[in-house]
Amino acid sequence: MSPAGWEAVIGLEVHCELLTATKLFCGCRNAFGDEPNTNVCPVCLGLPGSLPVLNERAVEFAMRIGTALNCEIRPSVFHRKNYFYPDMPKDYQISQYDEPINVDGWLELPDSTRVGIVRAHIEEDTGKTTHVGGGGRIHDAAHALVDYNRAGVPLVEIVSAPDIRSADQARLYAAELRAILVASGASDGRMEEGSMRVDANVSVRRYGSDEMGTRCEVKNLNSLRSLGRAIEHEIGRQVAVVESGGAVAQQTRHWDEAKGVTVALRSKEEAFDYRYFPEPDLVPLAPDRSFRQRAVAGMGPMPAERRRRLVALLAGEVSASGLDQVATVVELDLDGLVAAAIEAGIGPALALARTANEAAADAEGTRHLDPGAYVKWLRMENDGILSATQAKAVLAELLDRGGDPAEIAAAKGFEAMAEDSLVAVVGEVVTRSPAEWERYCQGDEKLAQFFIGQVMKATRGKASGKAVVAELKRLSAGA
Amino acid sequence: MSLSGVSATALSLATDVRSGTIKATEVIDAHLAAIAALDGELNAFVHVLDGAAREAAVAVDRRVEAGEDPGPLAGVPVAVKDNLCLRGAPTTCGSRILEGWSPPYSATVLERLVDAGAILVGKTNMDEFAMGSSTETSVYGPTRNPHDLSRVPGGSSGGSAAAVAAGLAPLALGSDTGGSIRQPAAFCGVVGVKPTYGTVSRFGLVAFASSLDQIGPFARNVADAALLFDVIAGHDPLDSTSLDRPLVQVGPCLADGVAGMRVGVLAELVDGVDADVAARVHEAAEALAAAGAIVEELSVPEVRYGLPAYYLIAPAEASSNLSRYDGVRYGLRVEASDVAAMNSATRAAGFGPEVKRRIMLGTYALSAGYYEAYYGQAMKVRTVIVDAFAAAYRGVDVLLGATTPTTAFPIGAKTGDPLSMYLSDVCTIPTNLAGHAAMSVPFGTGAGGLPVGVQVLAPALGELQMFRVASVLEAAAPPTPAPSPPPQGSGGGVR
Numbered sequence: 006m007s008p009a010g011w012e013a014v015i016g017l018e019v020h021c022e023l024l025t026a027t028k029l030f031c032g033c034r035n036a037f038g039d040e041p042n043t044n045v046c047p048v049c050l051g052l053p054g055s056l057p058v059l060n061e062r063a064v065e066f067a068m069r070i071g072t073a074l075n076c077e078i079r080p081s082v083f084h085r086k087n088y089f090y091p092d093m094p095k096d097y098q099i100s101q102y103d104e105p106i107n108v109d110g111w112l113e114l115p116d117s118t119r120v121g122i123v124r125a126h127i128e129e130d131t132g133k134t135t136h137v138g139g140g141g142r143i144h145d146a147a148h149a150l151v152d153y154n155r156a157g158v159p160l161v162e163i164v165s166a167p168d169i170r171s172a173d174q175a176r177l178y179a180a181e182l183r184a185i186l187v188a189s190g191a192s193d194g195r196m197e198e199g200s201m202r203v204d205a206n207v208s209v210r211r212y213g214s215d216e217m218g219t220r221c222e223v224k225n226l227n228s229l230r231s232l233g234r235a236i237e238h239e240i241g242r243q244v245a246v247v248e249s250g251g252a253v254a255q256q257t258r259h260w261d262e263a264k265g266v267t268v269a270l271r272s273k274e275e276a277f278d279y280r281y282f283p284e285p286d287l288v289p290l291a292p293d294r295s296f297r298q299r300a301v302a303g304m305g306p307m308p309a310e311r312r313r314r315l316v317a318l319l320a321g322e323v324s325a326s327g328l329d330q331v332a333t334v335v336e337l338d339l340d341g342l343v344a345a346a347i348e349a350g351i352g353p354a355l356a357l358a359r360t361a362n363e364a365a366a367d368a369e370g371t372r373h374l375d376p377g378a379y380v381k382w383l384r385m386e387n388d389g390i391l392s393a394t395q396a397k398a399v400l401a402e403l404l405d406r407g408g409d410p411a412e413i414a415a416a417k418g419f420e421a422m423a424e425d426s427l428v429a430v431v432g433e434v435v436t437r438s439p440a441e442w443e444r445y446c447q448g449d450e451k452l453a454q455f456f457i458g459q460v461m462k463a464t465r466g467k468a469s470g471k472a473v474v475a476e477l478k479r480l481s482a483g484a
Numbered sequence: 485m486s487l488s489g490v491s492a493t494a495l496s497l498a499t500d501v502r503s504g505t506i507k508a509t510e511v512i513d514a515h516l517a518a519i520a521a522l523d524g525e526l527n528a529f530v531h532v533l534d535g536a537a538r539e540a541a542v543a544v545d546r547r548v549e550a551g552e553d554p555g556p557l558a559g560v561p562v563a564v565k566d567n568l569c570l571r572g573a574p575t576t577c578g579s580r581i582l583e584g585w586s587p588p589y590s591a592t593v594l595e596r597l598v599d600a601g602a603i604l605v606g607k608t609n610m611d612e613f614a615m616g617s618s619t620e621t622s623v624y625g626p627t628r629n630p631h632d633l634s635r636v637p638g639g640s641s642g643g644s645a646a647a648v649a650a651g652l653a654p655l656a657l658g659s660d661t662g663g664s665i666r667q668p669a670a671f672c673g674v675v676g677v678k679p680t681y682g683t684v685s686r687f688g689l690v691a692f693a694s695s696l697d698q699i700g701p702f703a704r705n706v707a708d709a710a711l712l713f714d715v716i717a718g719h720d721p722l723d724s725t726s727l728d729r730p731l732v733q734v735g736p737c738l739a740d741g742v743a744g745m746r747v748g749v750l751a752e753l754v755d756g757v758d759a760d761v762a763a764r765v766h767e768a769a770e771a772l773a774a775a776g777a778i779v780e781e782l783s784v785p786e787v788r789y790g791l792p793a794y795y796l797i798a799p800a801e802a803s804s805n806l807s808r809y810d811g812v813r814y815g816l817r818v819e820a821s822d823v824a825a826m827n828s829a830t831r832a833a834g835f836g837p838e839v840k841r842r843i844m845l846g847t848y849a850l851s852a853g854y855y856e857a858y859y860g861q862a863m864k865v866r867t868v869i870v871d872a873f874a875a876a877y878r879g880v881d882v883l884l885g886a887t888t889p890t891t892a893f894p895i896g897a898k899t900g901d902p903l904s905m906y907l908s909d910v911c912t913i914p915t916n917l918a919g920h921a922a923m924s925v926p927f928g929t930g931a932g933g934l935p936v937g938v939q940v941l942a943p944a945l946g947e948l949q950m951f952r953v954a955s956v957l958e959a960a961a962p963p964t965p966a967p968s969p970p971p972q973g974s975g976g977g978v979r
């Protein structure tokens with residue numbers, strides 16, 4: 006929330022690494038976490054005489070992103086962005102400047118707000134510098150080590166219009182964009198591994214004003230949480246500056262996660278003059294229609310459409326919290342599981358809740374989850390074979406190690422009560438308490454809890470509450 | 485004083501090696517002996533590949549003995565400019581900043597040479613990063629002109645031109661960004677070819693100005709130049725600017741003559757050059773007419789804007805291409821308190837004055853607020869020149885002019901005056917801006933008996949008609965004096 010009387014104006018610049026097998030301009034592996042300087046060659050090390058050759062797959066992925074963000078896809082030109090930095094092998098970055106591949110798109114947030122996309126262009130990533138010795142920070146390190154494995158990895162930089170108005174909305178935008186990137190197949194959107202990196206341009210103005218305030222660019226936002234916190238802090242800082250009679254200086258600022266503040270990195274005057282000019286080692290990029298059709302072929306529906314489809318599947322069983330759950334499962338690419346479960350006859354509310362809460366809590370585990378096993382697991386709870394508590398324990402194991410949910414349940418001693426033995430126990434309990442049974446049959450549903458308690462006692466907790474209620478209902482209907 | 489080594493042509497050497505008449509080892513030994521005898525004075529080579537060259541020659545001989553054909557350049561020694569990357573061999577571009585650097589890979593052209601049976605004999609001297617017209621800005625000192633040791637061989641590929649002229653190698657490779665093959669070829673009395681941009685792969689050529697650089701051959705005669713051109717030309721997937729289209733071999737068409745060919749004598753490349761040079765161009769035009777060509781005078785005034793446009797575009801690209809020499813990864817490093825200071829100290833110590841001047845020019849031309857007025861404007865001029873040439877080539881097949889405004893000038897004559905040095909490329913630059921082909925053919929001598937080169941210009945991919953014209957000119961040319969007599973003992977059994 007912005008301080009009273011103030012409105013924030015926010016635009017985000019998101020860099021995402023593309024899921025190509027090789028780098029943007031050479032044949033080196035595009036992989037995260039390998040031994041430093043093992044995925045390198047004369048081209049991505051910028052050795053004298055080496056020349057770039059554009060990776061077609063990267064262009065296809067960029068077109069997928071452009072298509073997913075409703076952009077106009079155009080013929081484009083690569084430029085050189087010149088500045089000295091040790092982790093940039095050529096001391097210039099090959100990027101796109103005034104003729105980017107994707108322009109003028111939009112992204113729809115789960116609440117149906119649209120955020121404009123100014124451009125989404127292709128560029129190469131830099132290497133990674135580690136400061137070593139001394140205090141280990143940039144200014145007091147004894148020396149620096151550079152790993153060029155990341156140098157030349159293909160990126161798409163997605164620049165939003167300044168349409169975002171709060172830290173929360175910025176987080177929603179980043180989350181939605183991540184989901185779109187994942188759905189397009191172009192990127193894995195992992196902020197924690199740096200494959201999706203967000204910079205925020207923040208300015209403030211008085212409510213009702215349509216002037217733009219002086220903006221600051223905030224860098225080093227490594228999670229959705231730090232994105233939200235940093236913007237919140239930056240809005241507060243700028244409002245305080247203006248309210249105390251000062252003026253916001255145009256700066257690049259660094260988010261200090263530990264201290265929870267943004268600190269000035271460099272001012273407008275210190276900004277680099279990048280001396281952009283057309284990259285003479287590459288030819289203009291003008292893929293024909295068939296290339297573009299191939300690029301986007303097989304691309305599934307985007308999150309907004311998938312949310313609509315899931316809501317339709319839920320057949321009216323959606324509350325406000327249900328809508329949040331829909332957004333969550335789509336964002337995490339788990340909506341396929343929910344749909345499969347509903348189609349297999351699992352109760353929609355249960356399928357959605359378990360997926361949005363329990364499955365979603367273990368994003369890593371869901372990546373190699375077998376949909377068949379997952380539906381089988383849901384059915385066990387749905388049919389009262391497992392209690393909710395038992396079901397969660399089985400899922401944890403299923404996500405962790407995989408396997409057959411029935412076998413996991415058996416191994417945990419969650420021996421599903423055979424239906425006929427449950428019927429027998431419920432019958433016994435009912436016979437033992439005729440007065441309570443009488444009242445239950447006359448409509449006092451609170452007594453269901455009493456009977457569940459009795460059955461649990463008799464079975465040492467092995468019965469499912471749901472199954473007991475179902476049996477009670479069956480008995481009372483016949484009574 | 486003048487010098488010469490081995491005089492045998494590349495074609496005859498290759499023919500004899502392929503037929504087993506002579507051994508590649510004899511050929512390389514003769515050339516290595518010539519280098520040992522003469523290069524102390526010439527300074528054409530910065531690095532002689534004696535060991536590797538001999539090993540390669542032994543391998544060629546083995547193949548011949550085994551009944552195989554090592555290729556069209558079997559056993560032919562080729563000298564290569566020191567801005568071409570050769571795996572494991574020093575590649576310095578005549579600069580201190582690349583001291584001690586050996587690339588882990590080879591340029592595509594060098595791979596093609598080796599595949600064709602050629603023997604790489606050494607890396608040749610050059611102006612630092614190919615910036616210069618006299619081979620005087622090299623950290624290894626100036627190369628001398630074999631026709632007159634007090635004069636420059638031209639540049640920037642002066643080492644290659646001098647090596648071929650002096651008989652230290654029958655063939656050499658250079659690179660031509662604004663005339664760096666043709667101008668030294670003219671000064672040294674040899675044939676020098678700047679192919680159409682995109683015809684020869686630039687992969688492994690250390691970049692000066694990427695949109696202008698092109699690798700090309702030096703030879704003592706047109707047929708040898710054609711032989712080398714036919715080997716190095718062709719598509720390379722490692723160079724995105726390489727043209728992917730079938731090339732016509734020029735070698736088989738050299739004798740086709742020029743009857744009926746339309747030749748335009750380009751006024752801008754004749755007017756204003758020294759009288760002795762202009763006289764040779766007119767004689768060359770007459771020789772073509774005598775051979776049946778239709779010769780006319782014509783003017784393309786736009787080429788006059790070539791020089792100023794070039795001196796914005798080339799330095800602009802160079803300023804970016806040379807950024808990577810920052811002391812971080814290879815070559816020279818001058819330690820300092822932090823990375824930025826180390827970058828500055830390294831570049832201050834590693835680059836010579838001409839390279840620094842061009843980096844500054846180019847950085848300025850690309851700077852915010854100046855881009856449109858300088859780089860942007862120069863690119864527009866480039867388009868104008870391309871269009872003007874296109875119009876001219878609607879009426880003629882080739883153009884004829886001087887290669888250089890003067891013959892070879894004395895060492896030191898222009899080092900203090902960069903502008904007058906830049907003017908030595910005024911006749912060659914327009915071809916680079918247009919991306920066209922052009923070559924310099926020796927055509928008699930000027931004042932003081934120094935060689936004069938006549939330039940044949942052709943449109944993009946016009947190498948065929950260009951070489952045909954060159955062949956006729958060569959046949960009609962007054963003899964160019966060989967840099968002779970050779971010192972005692974040089975040349976061995978191969979002459």
Ligand SMILES: [Zn+2]
Nearest residue numbers: 031033046049
């Ligand atoms: Zn690489």
